[in-house]
Amino acid sequence: MRVCQAYRFALNPSPAQQRALVSHAGAARFAWNWGLARCQERYAAEGKWYSAAELHKLWNQQKKADPGLAWWPVNSKCAYQEAFRDLDRALRDFIRSKNGQRAGRRLGFPGFKKRGRCRDSFRLTGAMRCDRSAVTLPRLGRIKTHESTRKLARRLEDGPARILSATVSRTAQRWFVSFTVEVERGVPARHAQAGSVIGIDLGVKTLLTGVDDTGTVVSIAGPKPLRASLRRLRRASRAHSRKQPGSANRRRQAGRLARIHARVANVRADALHKATTSLARRYQTAVIEDLNVAGMTRNRTLAQAISDQGFGRARRMLAYKTGWHGGALLIADRWFPSSRLCSGCGAVKAKLALSERVYRCGCGLVLDRDVNAARNLLYLAVSGTERLNACRGSVRPVPDRRRPSKQEPGTAHAGKAGTAARQQAAAA
16 A cells, blocks of 8 residues: 655754755745735736746746846755745635635635744755665755664665655754655555454543453553643743843744743654554554544633643544554544443433543443543444434444545434443343
């Protein structure tokens, strides 16, 4: 199976190479602003804007005629071309979002980029190589890396991988290169633990709580890196705000603040990768809830804790990692009451406060609420109950990559899903 996979490495450029990287990032930013200005001018006159190919043609004409653009050959032509393509994609996404054809939050019209107010990045295409301890990029040449690139270099030498593009960006005063690689992955025809199933409940107290088909409870505590770094972040942010704008001290303090934020993101990503990889290797089928993370973060008291755990990223990781190991990820309906549903008798509570960490039912069941929710998700997969929603798409359970493009709230009674099998088993 051929998939597109990213390989990200930290660069260790020389001072001259750092200046070249900054120049390329500035060129991409200039091309974006130049193209956006041309699109706005045409839209005001004709009611439409230029495509990426048209912008590239206009740029080729103007860069030769305008003496003020004599500096353009210093940078790779890919930096300008890819900036025009990014702008074209942003404009098309804006129209699709405006017409309701794009899922997610409403996108605004693309804006101009200003140095110091946007991320320094640019994308390159063409001939690129990896030689174990360095990467070779167009126009920039050979740049050393902080870490070994042996894994990618070996795949490129053997032939099952091909570099499509490279995105160079700066995060917390450090430069990174991210290769988009088309890789031939050997997906097993059968999972190593065939038939194994686990129900996973994402929570605030613990990163995830799972119950597998053998009844074993799997609990992985999240590191909560943002909460652990709040004191340092407050002090660094306060020190940054006290520095004179435009001074060297303010730039130095901004770098310190960015490094703390980068470490928080790295610790969170490391924990999520380790947890999801372990689950994808141990279980063939994983069941997870379709959480409305954007809506949950509107709760002022829970927004920070929810963002600190990374619910959305955990689901995305499970989706592709289960496929890599020959498994599947099933998504429960968003309206399935996994926390309010009793895993013993199937009764549904009308309300369950978040402060109630222990689930108590009239049938005598006393269980941790996260474990109870994970059991319900497990029973949901075992029962195999399916139903159709308004747009006739199977929404419980379904593979994550086969969800209907137009998803509407379920119309059937979610509380009855998966309970019939448990009641029959109890009667037997």
